[in-house]
Amino acid sequence: xxxxxxxxxxxxxxxxxxxxxxxxxxxxxxxxxxxxxxxxxxxxxxxxxxxxxxxxxxxxxxxxxxxxxxxxxxxxxxxxxxxxxxxxxxxxxxxxxxxxxxxxxxxxxxxxxxxxxxxxxxxxxxxxxxxxxxxxxxxxxxxxxxxxxxxxxxxxxxxxxxxxxxxxxxxxxxxxxxxxxxxxxxxxxxxxxxxxxxxxxxxxxxxxxxxxxxxxxxx
Numbered sequence: 001x002x003x004x005x006x007x008x009x010x011x012x013x014x015x016x017x018x019x020x021x022x023x024x025x026x027x028x029x030x031x032x033x034x035x036x037x038x039x040x041x042x043x044x045x046x047x048x049x050x051x052x053x054x055x056x057x058x059x060x061x062x063x064x065x066x067x068x069x070x071x072x073x074x075x076x077x078x079x080x081x082x083x084x085x086x087x088x089x090x091x092x093x094x095x096x097x098x099x100x101x102x103x104x105x106x107x108x109x110x111x112x113x114x115x116x117x118x119x120x121x122x123x124x125x126x127x128x129x130x131x132x133x134x135x136x137x138x139x140x141x142x143x144x145x146x147x148x149x150x151x152x153x154x155x156x157x158x159x160x161x162x163x164x165x166x167x168x169x170x171x172x173x174x175x176x177x178x179x180x181x182x183x184x185x186x187x188x189x190x191x192x193x194x195x196x197x198x199x200x201x202x203x204x205x206x207x208x209x210x211x212x213x214x215x216x217x218x219x
Contacts, residue, residue, distance in 0.1 A: 008075060009102045018057050018108060026108065033105040037098045043164075044101075046118045048079050048092035051104065052111035062110075068093050076100050079119040094119060128159065132171045147171045 014027030033040075054062035067090045068078060077094040095101055095112070104112065116127035130150050134143050147163060150173040154161035159175035 008073075009099050009106060011102075011106050016057075016108075018054060018110065020057055020059060026106070029108075029110065030102055030105045033101050034098060037101050041096065041098070041101065044095040044112065044114060046096070046120070047094065048081060048115045048119060048122065049095060050113035050115075051093065051107070051109040052113065053107055053109045055108045058110060062108075064113075065109075067091050073103070076103060081119075081122055126176060128154075128175050130173045132173065134170050138169075143169075143171065147173060 011027075011030060014025060014030070016026040018024060018026050018029055051065040051068075052062055053065055054060060056062075068076075069091060072078070072093065077096060077100065079092050079094050080089040081092060082088075083090050092115075093100070093104070095104060115122065116125040116129055117123065118126065132143065132146050132150065151161045151163070154173065154175050161173050161175045164172040164174055
């Protein structure tokens with residue numbers, strides 16, 4: 001086992017292939033995470049995470065980890081939140097600095113599922129996320145067309161959207177949720193979203209799944 005250190009993070013198995021078809025190793029993923037940290041961390045800060053880890057590479061199913069328990073180093077920020085539908089609490093990791101991001105990359109957490117609510121107010125999401133989840137065989141042009149339609153919807157109801165790559169094949173179209181808007185703006189947004197849901201049910205030609213997250217969103 002090859003081991004190195006970056007800040008306070010112990011790194012291991014840097015030659016492990018995580019994306020074998022593309023020749024991308026764990027070391028490459030860690031370096032990429034460090035490179036994009038300035039752009040990525042503002043989207044993660046203050047929000048609970050659910051980790052999708054692939055210790056044997058992206059070609060496997062990996063496993064989803066909600067509760068990090070007590071196995072993570074004590075310098076990593078965590079949030080103990082009530083377990084939904086059950087008793088007790090779930091200890092979610094919160095990523096607000098480069099060492100934490102590097103540590104997660106070293107754990108082969110290749111997908112970081114970000115809550116649309118914050119640690120301080122977990123039951124009140126402040127982001128509206130529409131997940132465009134393409135089935136096999138969907139062309140890039142179709143995916144982009146759907147993303148633009150969702151963008152246009154957001155703009156029609158007064159929201160300012162931006163697009164995130166999901167880490168898979170789809171896109172997330174994200175905006176501040178209506179609950180963060182003022183009382184005069186909120187009815188316009190809610191009415192526009194309601195009309196869209198009605199129109200969508202009548203649209204039998206839609207081939208790309210579009211899902212709205214009010215509980216947990218994915219990166």
